[in-house]
Structure formats: C-alpha cells, structure tokens
Amino acid sequence: MSGSLTLRLARPEEAGRVVEFINANFDWKLPLVNLPEYFSFYYQGGNQLQYALAEEDGKLLAVAGYIRASQDPSPDIWVSVWVAKKGHNGVGLDLMDALPRLTGASVVACNNIRPKTMAFYRFLGWHADRVPHFYRLSGQEKYTLARVEDATVLPVSGDLVLEPVESPEALAALGLPETPHTPKKDLWYLSRRYFAFPHLTYDVYCARQNDETLAYLVARVVDSGCGKVLRIVDYIGKDETLPRLGRAIDQLLHQTGAEYAECYCAGIPAQVFAAAGFSERKEDSPNILPNYLTPPLFENTEYYYFTNRPEQFVLFKADGDQDRPNLTVD
Numbered sequence: 001m002s003g004s005l006t007l008r009l010a011r012p013e014e015a016g017r018v019v020e021f022i023n024a025n026f027d028w029k030l031p032l033v034n035l036p037e038y039f040s041f042y043y044q045g046g047n048q049l050q051y052a053l054a055e056e057d058g059k060l061l062a063v064a065g066y067i068r069a070s071q072d073p074s075p076d077i078w079v080s081v082w083v084a085k086k087g088h089n090g091v092g093l094d095l096m097d098a099l100p101r102l103t104g105a106s107v108v109a110c111n112n113i114r115p116k117t118m119a120f121y122r123f124l125g126w127h128a129d130r131v132p133h134f135y136r137l138s139g140q141e142k143y144t145l146a147r148v149e150d151a152t153v154l155p156v157s158g159d160l161v162l163e164p165v166e167s168p169e170a171l172a173a174l175g176l177p178e179t180p181h182t183p184k185k186d187l188w189y190l191s192r193r194y195f196a197f198p199h200l201t202y203d204v205y206c207a208r209q210n211d212e213t214l215a216y217l218v219a220r221v222v223d224s225g226c227g228k229v230l231r232i233v234d235y236i237g238k239d240e241t242l243p244r245l246g247r248a249i250d251q252l253l254h255q256t257g258a259e260y261a262e263c264y265c266a267g268i269p270a271q272v273f274a275a276a277g278f279s280e281r282k283e284d285s286p287n288i289l290p291n292y293l294t295p296p297l298f299e300n301t302e303y304y305y306f307t308n309r310p311e312q313f314v315l316f317k318a319d320g321d322q323d324r325p326n327l328t329v330d
Contacts, residue, residue, distance in 0.1 A: 008102065
C-alpha cells in the first residue's frame with residue numbers, strides 16, 4: 001500500500017464530495033445519504049460531518065459514516081455507512097480499524113450488518129453475532145399477524161410502573177439512570193433520537209423509585225391495518241431493573257391492543273428477558289413474528305451486528321441508523 005494513504009476525519013464542507021463518492025461506489029442510492037432530512041439527522045451535528053475518509057494522492061478510496069451516542073468529545077459511535085472503491089476493500093478495512101483512533105470512541109459498533117461481512121470484523125479482532133429476538137404474546141385466542149405454534153406466555157411480576165415522559169424538558173429533569181451498558185448514551189442523544197426523529201413518533205417511559213430514575217423504556221406501536229405490535233426499541237438502566245417492569249410492560253401490551261410485544265436486543269441475557277415475561281425466538285423457532293408490517297411479511301427477520309468491545313455492550317433496534325421508515329429516493 002502506498003505511503004501516501006491518509007486516514008482522517010471529514011471536514012464539514014466535504015459533504016457533497018462524500019455523497020458523490022458513495023453514489024458512485026455503492027449498488028444503489030441510499031436514502032440515508034441522499035435524503036437531506038436523514039443525512040442531516042445522522043451525520044451533521046453542529047460544525048461536524050460525521051465521516052472518516054481514506055485518501056490516496058488526494059483521491060477518495062473509502063468512507064465510513066458514523067452516529068454519535070453522546071455529545072462527549074470522544075463519544076461511542078455506531079458505524080452507519082461504509083463504502084470502499086472497487087478493488088480497495090483492504091483500504092476500507094484499514095479505515096474501519098482506524099475509527100476508534102480517529103474519533104476517540106471507546107466503543108465502535110454497527111447495527112444490521114450483512115451476515116457474510118461478519119468475517120471482516122472478526123478479522124479485525126472484533127465481535128460479530130446475531131441479534132437475539134424476544135417477544136411476549138398477548139394471550140389472545142386468535143392472532144392475525146403472529147403465526148403461533150407455541151402459545152406460551154411466561155408469568156410476570158414487578159413492582160415498578162412506567163410513567164410517560166412527554167418532552168425533552170421532562171427527560172432533562174429526570175436525568176440519566178445508572179447503567180453499566182455501552183455505548184454510553186447521554187440526555188442529548190435520547191432527546192434528539194426520540195423526540196426529534198423525522199417520520200416516527202416514540203413513546204418514552206420512565207421507571208422511578210423514591211424519586212430516583214431507575215430506567216427508561218422506549219417503544220412505539222406499529223399498526224399494520226390488520227393488527228398491532230408493541231415494539232420495544234430501547235432500554236436504559238440496569239439489567240436487574242428490567243424484570244421489575246414485567247407487569248407494567250404486560251399492562252402496556254394490553255392497553256395498546258397489540259398482539260405481541262417484541263424486542264431485538266443483544267447483550268442483555270435471555271434469563272433477564274424471561275424474568276420480565278419475554279420468550280426468546282431462536283432461529284429454529286416454530287413461531288413467526290413479522291418484522292415488516294406495512295404490509296405484513298409473514299416471516300422472521302434476523303439482524304446481525306458487530307462491536308469492538310463486547311463487554312457490557314448492549315444493542316437495541318433503534319441503535320445506529322435502524323428503526324426508520326424505508327423511504328425512497330427519487
């Protein structure tokens with residue numbers, strides 16, 4: 001490899017150059033890159049363009065877009081877009097390997113990678129795996145969305161209630177709960193992700209005890225037209241707090257009229273979810289819990305991820321650039 005290879009962060013004025021490179025070297029026009037509301041939300045914060053670049057003799061060979069988990073000067077990040085020029089996949093790997101150094105991130109991760117690319121990340125010494133899927137059926141006699149052969153509904157308990165958090169101001173007043181999980185998310189991230197995200201509305205709930213904030217749960221109800229699903233997309237708190245929310249989540253499931261609650265989550269043990277009333281859907285599960293709902297696609301969906309630091313790492317559906325409408329590019 002030439003000694004003139006440069007790995008660096010992009011400058012704010014290079015947005016057009018980055019978009020042009022991705023469009024020239026990717027298989028299709030990515031909405032994340034070509035729709036201004038997405039590009040701005042994910043990659044432009046203040047006077048920053050959240051891309052890392054690999055250049056040789058002034059020409060781009062690879063780019064990697066990333067999403068910040070906080071306003072910290074060295075935030076944990078999710079990789080969102082990673083594109084290398086044909087014949088330069090090695091440079092792309094060099095750029096990925098350099099991301100922790102370039103951004104200062106302790107934790108680098110990506111949600112929804114292609115299964116065949118897991119070998120690339122393992123080559124870097126990182127962890128890549130399938131995202132586990134958990135669900136709780138509502139216990140009704142007939143389901144229109146779920147295809148249920150195993151109708152088990154686990155028992156629940158729990159002493160905590162879920163209180164709606166109505167605004168960024170209310171979130172700021174409640175503060176952050178203690179959690180060992182990474183990536184480390186701050187109030188800026190939570191407020192922006194769940195109160196200012198384009199095209200989707202989220203329900204943010206708080207669990208408290210003696211005026212202490214113990215956890216946040218983020219969900220949204222998806223209505224397919226023939227049935228509803230309660231989609232839990234984020235949780236911030238300690239593992240041991242989640243089972244204490246089991247009864248409250250079950251009440252929310254029935255109040256919303258959803259057929260089932262579901263949650264894609266890596267990092268929180270299946271035993272913890274079971275204690276909260278959630279069964280695990282494994283790859284050979286007889287039950288089908290559709291992920292694509294408008295219109296419904298009656299099959300299970302698998303997601304895969306990577307992280308450079310698996311210890312204490314937790315990933316949910318809304319992390320990175322996931323849980324968004326698949327808008328088209330004209």
